[in-house]
Amino acid sequence: MCTAMQRAVLCCQWQCLSVQVSMLTRQASSSQQQTQELFVYDVQTGTISICSFGDEGVPRCPQQHFWDAEHPLLLACELAKTGSVQKKRVGATAEAAGLEVAMLFATPQGIVLQECQPTEACQVFLFVFRCMACAC
Numbered sequence: 001m002c003t004a005m006q007r008a009v010l011c012c013q014w015q016c017l018s019v020q021v022s023m024l025t026r027q028a029s030s031s032q033q034q035t036q037e038l039f040v041y042d043v044q045t046g047t048i049s050i051c052s053f054g055d056e057g058v059p060r061c062p063q064q065h066f067w068d069a070e071h072p073l074l075l076a077c078e079l080a081k082t083g084s085v086q087k088k089r090v091g092a093t094a095e096a097a098g099l100e101v102a103m104l105f106a107t108p109q110g111i112v113l114q115e116c117q118p119t120e121a122c123q124v125f126l127f128v129f130r131c132m133a134c135a136c
Contacts, residue, residue: 007035015067015075019043020106022075024062034061038077040106051104051111053079060100075104075111078119 081098
């Protein structure tokens with residue numbers, strides 16, 4: 001009997017060289033419950049790399065992600081502590097809502113977490129990163 005979790009794709013982003021595509025998913029049986037993983041599919045090798053954000057004591061769910069327009073291995077991902085997505089209040093600070101930005105490298109050997117910072121510490125950086133990603 002197969003017990004693999006079925007997933008529905010929420011969002012896909014292509015890397016600027018169109019060699020990798022990243023995906024955020026949710027459980028197919030739930031319209032609300034996002035998974036705590038980011039998936040990267042490499043078109044050239046046919047492999048899928050998984051970065052789990054639930055392994056570090058405080059489970060976090062990826063909310064959005066963007067590839068860098070100039071550095072094809074660099075990926076930024078906004079994370080929310082599990083449960084804080086629905087509890088986020090209007091006007092609440094990013095730190096109070098549990099939001100963070102993770103910088104990742106998607107290499108042929110897998111996904112490597114470079115650093116993770118509270119969103120408020122890098123809001124300007126994330127805005128510039130989004131604008132650069134749109135230029136792809």
